[in-house]
Amino acid sequence: MASFLIGAAGFILAMAALGLVRIIRGPTETDRMMAAQLLGTGGVAALLLLAVASHTPSIVDVALLLALLAAFASVAFVRSTVSRAAPSSDATALK
Secondary structure, eight states, X not given: OHHHHHHHHHHHHHHHHTHHHHHHHOSSHHHXXXXXXXXXXXXXXXXXXXXXXXXXXXXXXXXXXXXXXXHHHHHHXXXXXXXXXXXXXXXXXXX
């Protein structure tokens, strides 16, 4: 069972690595941010699978930390996008 979970984690990482193409070639910043979120989600999934396969609970903590950092990255991206937009009543309310 552990070899199946490790194989599934490898497959998830391989599919998330394909998202690097979008990060490098993405036509817009939003495409690049979504690809970075894909890498974060794939990384969390792979780490959780590896934690179960290796019976190492500390890997779950690393996965949770990665998920938290990905959430902060999304918030920072949205806030920077809104601050670059034309000033409006909604944009000033977020500051």
